[in-house]
Amino acid sequence: MNFDLIEKLKDKDTVILTGIPSAPGYAIGKCLKYEKEKFEVYPSVVLDVNSELEDFQNAIEKSKKELRKIIDEAKKKIYDDKMVSIFEAQLMVLEDPQLIDAIKNEIIKNKHSADYSIHSEFSKYIEPLQKSNDISHKERAKDIEDIKLRIIRNLRKKRWESKLTQSRIIFAHELSAADALLFVRNEVLAYVAEGGSLTSHAALIARALNIPAVFGIENVLNKISSEDEVIVDGFHGLVIKNPGPKFIEYYRKRIIEYDKLKKDLSELINVESKTKDNVRVKLYANMDLLSEIPSLIAFGAEGIGLFRTENLFFDLGDFPSELEQTEIYSSLAEKLYPKILTIRTFDLGGDKINLMNYKEANPFLGWRGIRVLLDNKPILKNQLRAILKASIYKNVRVMIPMISSVDEIVMTKEVLEEVKNELSMEKVRFDENIPFGIMIEVPSIVCCLNEVAQLVDFVSVGTNDLTQYLLAVDRANQKVFKLYQQFHPSVFRTLKVILNDLKETKIEVSICGELASNFMAIPLLIGLGYRYLSVNEYLLLQIKKLILSLDASECEDLANKVLNACTQDKIITIINEFMQKIEGIDYESL
Amino acid sequence: MIEKEVTILNRAGLHTRPAATLVKLASKFKSDFYLMQDNLVVNGKSIIGVMTLCAEQGSKLKLRFDGEDEEEAAKEIVDYFNRGFDEL
The missing domain is CATH 3.50.30.10 (Phosphohistidine domain)
Incomplete structure (x- = not known):
């Protein structure tokens, strides 16, 4: 807007x-502020130790019951068992014998009130974790804090009101x-x-x-009543x-x-995505959340063009083991079959998850993507093993992020071969010819595409990072943010070079960055010759609708004009003119 | 009483999931089980205790087993550490 x-x-x-x-x-409606009561806890002495113990035990039982309900609700509504494990760990704390005994002792020996005993015993664990520099420890502290508050609230026989009487x-x-889960019941x-x-x-x-x-x-709570x-x-x-x-x-x-x-679009689900002049444009979906598979299929994606596995760290809260990865990838591949699943190996570092708690002056130019993986072969091998194990249906592809040189491709492929040999020795089934691809997001690799073509089966252009590296602009940096121009001429000229250099090969060239989901850019990408777009799943049908109303030869004219323009402003003006002429698309609403 | 020294082998260290597995393993045995890191001693049968250890890859822990089935306990738990919590 x-x-x-x-x-x-x-x-x-x-x-x-x-x-x-x-x-x-x-949504249009009235607000409800959901403010969790802050329970102040003061040291106080109780007279009736037994009734205090009984209250404490009741609060524990009540909390367990709540957590079990949450686990049930999660299992019903969210298709992803792994998310449930976050709550299951919390349940385990409520059953921790050492913790529970210590709290009871505090009540019995020091005659401290139950709430104060809970608070002081929990703090012994929470405080050191809060002081840690490690994000995952701070998260652990939050989880434990949440359990503490749950018990204290139940002790005071209060509820967190998650029932709504009105919308x-x-x-x-x-x-x-x-x-977020509980309000949905209402x-x-x-x-x-x-x-x-x-x-x-x-x-x-x-x-x-x-x-x-x-x-x-x-x-936000101070700005709204x-x-x-x-x-x-x-x-x-x-x-x-x-x-x-x-x-x-x-x-x-x-x-x-x-x-x-949504209704109109639902009619488009089974319509083939092609332009008016019959140029087929295949639409894949990007995926980072495990729970979205049912809607991906519902939205008619022709496969997953990018599965961002680093988000497993968010989903699982911790490092995923080979077994867990195998389960996740296999189940996805199975559900998607015969559609393809492109699994990108962990893209760690940069602005993303920093597992090793490793700080550097310039993370975007530092230790990220394949660089981290090649320095940590066990992680890479584990992941490749899991990906290969999931490939038995032959609909899985593996893709490597942040490739900046041909050497890195060669080294990664060596590891892949090593893993394949191991699996063969172990008599594990997998797809011998699993398609191997790379992300094109570092400009240097654009200059080596002839050699890349000898080594890969497909490439996918990550326009966000490519733009950032082409323009030398960190888009998270407020001072230079405006210099990050998605429609900078260099972006489209580079996109043209990529297609040109790979024209004579059979390599599939797709775009999976934000640009592929940007309505303004789509006619231009098609005009440049891109035939595979990997887009945000919830925009997929809108994008299909747009493609159905485009004419590829007109798009080509548009691309030629844009390639001759030398500033972002000029490019946007050209695109605007073009967009207003498309019939059947409410330009304003895009 | 048995004491063993172990090294954390997996990249992510002793995070929530292995912590939970460790507690479940230890709870199968009658023997007491303690983990020691520098001056910190935690009860290996307590999830909240184990969760407070900040044991990253490469760090060394001392394990202590004490009780009638200490040998079996030591064998199984040390083995779990040596397998890098099944994450290698």
Whole structure:
């Protein structure tokens, strides 16, 4: 949504808050602040030790019951058993004999109240973890803290009210996975929170359950009161307070259109994706969350063009073992069969997960992607073993991130051969000819494509990193953020070179970066000659609809004009002109 | 009483999942089981205790087993460490 439109629609007291679009969809409704009570705990002495012990035991039992319910609910609603393990670990703490005995002792010997005993015993474990520099230890501290609060709340016979009597948009400081799950039993319209991001567990659950969500709005609870009327736009990450009649009117229309679109689009699921002049453009989906497979199939993706395995660390909370990986990859491959599954090996480092707690001045130019894996062969081998074991249906492909030289391809392939030999010795079945591909995201490899072509079966262009490296701009850096131009001429000229250099080969060239899901860029990508796009799953049908209304030869003319333009502004003007002429597409709504 | 020294072999160290497996393993035996890291001693049958260890790859731990089935316990648990928590 652009600024002009916002200016046009807003009322005098409209307030627009922006956050991270964490789950798609729109909602108009009233707010409910979900504030978890802060339980102050003071040292106090009790007279009746036995009744205090009994209360404590009851609180433990109640908490266990709640956690078991959460586990059940999670198993029912989320198709992913692994997420459940987060809650299962919490359950184990409630049964920890040492912890429980220590709390009871504190009550018996020192006659301390149960809540104070709980607090002081838990703190012995939580505090050292909070002080750790390691993110995973801090996360552990949060998990343990959450259990502590659960017991204390039950001790005080309070509930965290997750029952809604009326439809409401939930506003919270931070939503836990359990919260996001429990509100869904009632009429929750949307989630808004100060904490959280696209990858937090609450976001994952919101998306799995089709609840719009916007996270990462600073101080949001101070900016909103319960019963305020707001609009949540989960596509653009907007929360609009006091929207006024024009905004509401606009979004009512949007909601109707979105519902209609969903319905219209559902008719497109089995329609082949091709342009009006019969140029076939294959649409894959990008996937990073395990729970999205059913919707991927529902949206008619022709396969997974990119499975970002590093997100297993978020999903599982820890390092996935070979066995776990094998289970996950095999089950995905099986569910998708005969569609293909492209598994990208862990892309660690950069802005992503930093497992080794290793700091460097320049992470994007540092130890990330294949560089980490080649330095940690056991991790790479483990993952390749799991991928190969999942390849028995011959619909699995393996893809390597951050390749900057031919040497790295050769070295990785050596490891792959080694792993294949091991598996053969162990008499494990796998696809001998598993397709091997690389990401094109470092400009240096674009200069070596003739040699790359001898070594790989397919390539996929990661436009986000490619753009960042072409322009030497860190897009997370506020100072230079504006220099990150998705439509910079160099991006499209490079995309052209890639296709040209691989034209004579049989190598499949796809695009899996954000550009492939950008409606403005799609006609241009098709015009440049791209025939494989790997896109966000929830945009897939909209993209298909756009492709169906395009003419490939017109797109080619567009591409030629764009290749001659020398600034982003000029390119955008050319694309805008082109887009307005496409029939059957509501240009405004894109 | 048996004491053994082990090294954490897997890349991710003693994280939540192996911690949970370790506690489940130890709970099968009657013997007491303690893990020692520097000056810190934790009860190996306590998940919350084991979770507070910050044992990264390469760090060394001392294990102590004490009780009637200490030999079996030591054998099985040391073996689990030596397998790198099945993550190698």
